[in-house]
Amino acid sequence: MDFSLSEEQRMFRSMFEDFSTNEIAPLAEELDHEETVPLGILEKAARQGFLGATLPEAYFGADLDFLSYALLIEALAKECMSLSVTLGTHVGLVAMSVLRHGTDAQMEEILPPLAAGEAVGAYAMTEPDAGSDTTRLETRAVRDGDEYVIDGVKTWVANGDMGAEGPSAVFLVFAQAADGITAFLVPGGTPGLTVGYREPTLGLRNVPFHTIYLEGCRVPAGKRLGAEGEGPEIAARAEERMAVTLGAGALGVASSSLDVATQFASERVQFGVPIAQKQAIQAYVARSAAEIEALRHLVYHAAWQLDQGARLDFHAPVVKTFAARVARDVTDYMVQVMGGYGYMEDYPLARKYRDARALSLIGGPTEVHEVRIAEQVFAECDVEIVP
Amino acid sequence: MDFSFSPEHVALRRMIRDFATNEVAPIAAEIDREHRVPMDVLRELGETGLLGVCFPQEYGGMGAGETGYCILMEELGRVCTSTATNVGAHIGIGAMAIHLDGTEEQRRKYLVPLARGEKFAAFGLTESNAGSDAANINTRAVRDGDEWVINGGKIYITNGGYADVITIMAVTDPTLGARGGITAFIVETDWPGYEVAREEDKMGIRGTSTVELVFDNLRVPHGNVLGKVGEGFVTFMKSLDMGRLTLGAACLGGAQAALDWSIEWATKREQFGSQLAQKQSVQWMIADVATEIEALRSLVYRVAWMVDTDQPFSRVAAMCKLYGSEVASRAIDAALQIHGGLGYSRDYPIERAFRDARIAEIFEGTNEIQRIVIASRLFREHGVRVSP
Numbered sequence: 001m002d003f004s005l006s007e008e009q010r011m012f013r014s015m016f017e018d019f020s021t022n023e024i025a026p027l028a029e030e031l032d033h034e035e036t037v038p039l040g041i042l043e044k045a046a047r048q049g050f051l052g053a054t055l056p057e058a059y060f061g062a063d064l065d066f067l068s069y070a071l072l073i074e075a076l077a078k079e080c081m082s083l084s085v086t087l088g089t090h091v092g093l094v095a096m097s098v099l100r101h102g103t104d105a106q107m108e109e110i111l112p113p114l115a116a117g118e119a120v121g122a123y124a125m126t127e128p129d130a131g132s133d134t135t136r137l138e139t140r141a142v143r144d145g146d147e148y149v150i151d152g153v154k155t156w157v158a159n160g161d162m163g164a165e166g167p168s169a170v171f172l173v174f175a176q177a178a179d180g181i182t183a184f185l186v187p188g189g190t191p192g193l194t195v196g197y198r199e200p201t202l203g204l205r206n207v208p209f210h211t212i213y214l215e216g217c218r219v220p221a222g223k224r225l226g227a228e229g230e231g232p233e234i235a236a237r238a239e240e241r242m243a244v245t246l247g248a249g250a251l252g253v254a255s256s257s258l259d260v261a262t263q264f265a266s267e268r269v270q271f272g273v274p275i276a277q278k279q280a281i282q283a284y285v286a287r288s289a290a291e292i293e294a295l296r297h298l299v300y301h302a303a304w305q306l307d308q309g310a311r312l313d314f315h316a317p318v319v320k321t322f323a324a325r326v327a328r329d330v331t332d333y334m335v336q337v338m339g340g341y342g343y344m345e346d347y348p349l350a351r352k353y354r355d356a357r358a359l360s361l362i363g364g365p366t367e368v369h370e371v372r373i374a375e376q377v378f379a380e381c382d383v384e385i386v387p
Numbered sequence: 388m389d390f391s392f393s394p395e396h397v398a399l400r401r402m403i404r405d406f407a408t409n410e411v412a413p414i415a416a417e418i419d420r421e422h423r424v425p426m427d428v429l430r431e432l433g434e435t436g437l438l439g440v441c442f443p444q445e446y447g448g449m450g451a452g453e454t455g456y457c458i459l460m461e462e463l464g465r466v467c468t469s470t471a472t473n474v475g476a477h478i479g480i481g482a483m484a485i486h487l488d489g490t491e492e493q494r495r496k497y498l499v500p501l502a503r504g505e506k507f508a509a510f511g512l513t514e515s516n517a518g519s520d521a522a523n524i525n526t527r528a529v530r531d532g533d534e535w536v537i538n539g540g541k542i543y544i545t546n547g548g549y550a551d552v553i554t555i556m557a558v559t560d561p562t563l564g565a566r567g568g569i570t571a572f573i574v575e576t577d578w579p580g581y582e583v584a585r586e587e588d589k590m591g592i593r594g595t596s597t598v599e600l601v602f603d604n605l606r607v608p609h610g611n612v613l614g615k616v617g618e619g620f621v622t623f624m625k626s627l628d629m630g631r632l633t634l635g636a637a638c639l640g641g642a643q644a645a646l647d648w649s650i651e652w653a654t655k656r657e658q659f660g661s662q663l664a665q666k667q668s669v670q671w672m673i674a675d676v677a678t679e680i681e682a683l684r685s686l687v688y689r690v691a692w693m694v695d696t697d698q699p700f701s702r703v704a705a706m707c708k709l710y711g712s713e714v715a716s717r718a719i720d721a722a723l724q725i726h727g728g729l730g731y732s733r734d735y736p737i738e739r740a741f742r743d744a745r746i747a748e749i750f751e752g753t754n755e756i757q758r759i760v761i762a763s764r765l766f767r768e769h770g771v772r773v774s775p
Contacts, residue, residue: 126728129657131658131727131728132658132659132727133658133659135659155728156728199728199732199734200732200733200734201731201732201733201738202731202732202733202738202741202742203731269516270518270519270520270523270775271519271520271523271774271775278755278775280755280758281755335745335749336748336749336753336754336755339518339519339749339753340513340518340542340543340749340750342749343589343590343591343745343746343749344587344588344589344590345588345589345590346588350589350590353590353745354590354742357723357731357741358731360724361724361727361728361730361731365724365727366724367666367668367669367724370668387659
């Protein structure tokens with residue numbers, strides 16, 4: 001078995017890391033502080049083809065395999081985890097859903113603007129009473145002739161509003177229709193769709209998370225993605241891709257935290273030696289390095305599996321739960337290695353710690369993913385888990 | 388063994404809880420958002436006499452002992468970690484050093500107004516080369532007649548932006564190390580040569596002042612040497628020991644608040660057809676947190692009793708800080724997880740508690756130093772010296 005990245009993938013990774021170092025690193029601290037949407041960086045990313053990362057060339061995408069896209073996400077997350085969530089939502093949740101489930105007409109209409117970054121995908125699933133449990137939604141889509149009328153409230157919509165100067169949004173909205181939960185592509189600015197409150201967050205402060213209101217929002221039937229009732233399948237495939245994407249984001253935030261803190265530990269002298277010489281510090285570093293190594297293999301393998309067309313019923317929740325744990329453990333250890341400097345916002349560890357904490361919640365809480373894993377394991381014993 | 392609090396301590400707790408609920412809790416979110424110290428609340432606390440809770444009544448204090456001080460820190464920690472931190476630095480290390488090693492004259496002059504909350508205190512030890520290695524300070528004090536001239540600086544000084552009185556550690560004999568080379572000085576912050584250079588931008592406890600200080604030919608009268616020349620290290624170790632216990636108490640309060648929020652939310656929030664309280668994953672988190680809080684509560688108040696009955700407490704006080712900070716972090720992390728998105732939102736108090744809690748494992752001696760203190764005391768009993 002050859003586990004190495006191809007020469008092309010290594011070249012891509014190098015290019016992605018250069019982008020991250022040159023375009024993102026100098027701005028990351030200020031961006032987090034200002035909580036702005038990083039439009040300048042997104043424009044540059046669009047010019048590099050990143051916003052259409054996995055889309056076919058026919059739609060002006062970069063035609064990257066999922067593993068290369070995961071390397072991109074990892075590189076971005078090294079300097080700014082928010083960007084990995086914004087891009088992950090745009091490409092993995094929205095654009096690829098259109099690619100997998102859309103009609104030719106939908107793909108031709110929506111994918112090129114998404115690839116160019118002229119429109120940004122936003123994912124509208126969560127509701128005030130549907131957080132962990134999205135099996136019953138209150139948002140309704142009622143067929144009326146050639147249209148659907150959508151009513152409801154969606155919360156925590158990532159990329160909900162890119163700002164007055166920014167690209168418009170395409171909302172992938174999940175609503176209860178006659179034949180079950182159904183997905184709709186609703187462009188921003190559609191009458192009846194109002195973008196509301198932006199959620200102030202602990203971390204990921206450059207991802208605009210918004211509440212949106214759909215009030216008598218009329219959408220042509222041609223904007224329905226897939227069939228009525230196909231929503232759960234579309235969401236499952238999208239969230240599976242997002243689990244691997246967030247895994248790559250976790251790799252970025254964890255590995256960069258390890259790099260920053262080990263550099264610090266090799267320079268910081270206390271009790272006559274660099275603290276790298278202290279066994280307690282070595283233990284934190286060793287545990288972190290080992291977890292990152294394990295996560296790396298899990299994420300790259302899962303990404304490769306997606307490229308083979310596999311379903312990740314087991315591996316997606318495994319990646320997600322492990323990634324959340326690694327990101328939390330490593331950022332926590334590395335804050336500790338940096339001591340007081342790990343607590344100051346003019347050093348990078350504090351924001352990496354705040355950003356990483358999201359991973360056990362965003363994309364579904366760990367507890368729910370663990371039930372999914374247990375379901376797969378017990379299925380082999382012919383036991384069906386009742387949630 | 389009677390584990391109950393005395394009627395005086397029960398009454399004290401009730402009084403403090405009322406103050407915390409009515410005066411402190413309402414400002415907790417805004418002082419974090421606005422990044423400011425709640426000076427008016429601190430002054431009000433001063434007027435109640437609570438800023439002298441553990442000091443003898445003859446010095447303007449309440450005479451409620453370390454147990455009373457732990458109760459104060461627990462109740463404040465329950466509603467606002469920033470306020471508890473301001474108070475802890477003022478009483479626990481700032482004023483405490485003067486109480487422990489001050490002359491009668493120094494106590495009359497400085498401890499009394501601090502105990503009465505008429506003035507505020509800070510403790511100046513840390514420098515850029517002296518974090519965990521506290522004895523590695525460079526600030527220099529040179530004798531000049533009846534005065535000492537201090538040059539150097541400090542970093543990460545809590546309360547430093549507004550303190551009136553600060554106990555500073557300086558090197559008085561560079562040929563000696565911790566033993567004999569360091570002296571403690573009581574400094575009034577309006578003296579020439581004392582400058583507050585910058586305020587830090589911290590992840591949490593944003594309702595506190597954490598500053599860099601610069602001393603430029605700061606002249607201090609010989610009468611302001613605290614304890615004996617060359618014995619500053621002993622003074623600061625004793626102060627830090629005391630501070631560790633009460634930081635543990637503040638962590639206890641924070642952990643308890645997190646548990647209370649978790650239980651309440653788990654009874655209200657429904658997903659998958661039933662309350663979160665019905666889910667075993669949530670029950671397990673709450674049971675584990677509750678068990679640790681119970682253990683921490685017993686530890687903290689037993690150590691407070693040991694201090695109040697003049698028993699050695701250095702090792703067990705370090706345990707209060709070590710365990711308390713970790714229990715608080717785990718309790719708050721569980722609360723964040725249980726609250727889901729609300730736990731990550733700045734519209735709710737959990738994420739503030741998450742940011743605030745993290746510093747407890749780092750300041751007042753990192754948890755690595757606490758482990759060294761504990762291990763070295765245990766090995767010393769077997770005749771083995773352990774160094775950091």
